[in-house]
Amino acid sequence: MQLYKSQKLKVYNSLSGKKEILEPITEGAIGMYVCGPTVYSNVHLGNCRTFMSFDMIFRYLKHLGYKIRYVRNITDAGHLENDADEGEDKIAKKARLERIEPMEVVQRYTVDFHNILQKFNFLPPSIEPTATGHIIEQIEIIKDIIEKGYAYEINGSVYFNVPKFNETHEYGKLSGRKLEDMIANTRELTAQNEKQSPQDFALWKKAEPQHIMRWPSPWGDGFPGWHLECTAMSTKYLGESFDIHGGGMDLKFPHHECEIAQAEATNGVSPVKYWLHANMLTMNGKKMAKSTGNNILPDEIFSGDNTILSKAFSPAVVRFFMMQAHYTSILDLSNDALLASEKGYLKLMEAMNGIEGLSTSSSSDFDVSTWQQKCYDAMNDDFNTPTLIAHLFEAVKHINALKEGKETITESDKQLLKSTLNAFIFDVLGIENKNESSSGTDKLADLVSLLIQLRKDARDNKDFATSDKIRDQLAALGIQLKDGKDGTTFSVN
């Protein structure tokens, strides 16, 4: 199904500062690159939000029928602690501190990253390349940039010449900065710097003898600069010009700015048509930072093993919570907010579980196809998941009214309602229904049905002591009985 032909999708392009209709370079196909994690410690929750936003975007583009290649890299080298000459590679530093091989650090935290993403029900990207797997490509690009006069070698390191580039190109166009202002506001660097200009950035860093991560190059042993890997990998897998580049807001400058500079210096063309930036996650109104303790790991939320939240929350609930905010807005995580999302999530899932059992009629009180288009309109407006979710709750109201027999629906509308909800909740938002299809659920259902029957017998005999005991003890186990017009149902919390 090529839904994209009938659904006009608009995206907010950070480069233009406007919402633009998404028109892929090649019709029906999209190339998307997202800056992945530096695997030097456990992936943190804010990181997850960014990747989740792009997972949702990936899912929606797929849903619209685009043929999409989604590349999300793993940074396993080149990410420096700081920009001074003695700046140390993050991976190498961690390896040194823990006295293990750099690749052990990479392996450990790559596994952690994948593990967490899987819990959050992420779709794997089409390609997940690593920086260390593309050293040759990076060296080739550096050679090319030097040849074109936009980089210089000094003491075995190579730097990008920003002022030179700025003479013929516009450095800072993505982040709204001007080179002159940046020069005027440059802080004093403490160490002597071999860079010609403070704005210049490293393409290749010389490895001192004690450095453990090193590769041979025309400039001697060293390692690549961080900004370069994304240019190398995006160019290799998506071409010199591709459709969407995503990442966190904080990467806009300097990382993405440098990517543009590198690509334009080599290829002469702007590498990306649409720049998409996901906003930050705060906790209790403050930025999440390990240094202040205002930080929580995904697994600590899932297990409840933390001092910040009153209970454990499932990955599905956290995902639902994040989807209730627009990806370009700052989102604040708090105990109250998660509790509210959990209730909303359960309400939504309860409605989903009830659709199949709805009886149908010859007419519908609910205009399902109009509602369906409203859902698409929300998503087409720069992936407005909060508005989409508001529409989903509108459907929940109708489902509940249908359950009570207060409204009617035709069989075809019911099927449309069901398929649309399935598509948006499970396929697009990627929210899992944890009450469904886990092994043992059927037996549990049979068992609870038995207890419901016993309770009904007791109630019919006005033996309320027994009936209440069954109900209350089940409630204590997290199984809630719900008396409706057509008998009793239950839900598991």
Added chain:
RNA sequence: GGCAUUGUGGCCGAGUGGCUAGGCAGAGCUCUGCAAAAGCUUGUACAGCGGUUCGAAUCCGCUCGAUGCCUCCA
């Protein structure tokens, strides 16, 4: 200090020149043996101060606050 984003009812969070966001919490009602669940009803929110306009939460200016970047950071 500079650049950028942002400030919505008790909480979270959409929207954007006139028309109900939504979820959670609260109150009342219906249903019920009692509950729960569900349904219905209910909130005159848009940081402050000015300005533009027939009309602004929505546009403009200023003030105050928050967040991000400016050094690695999703």
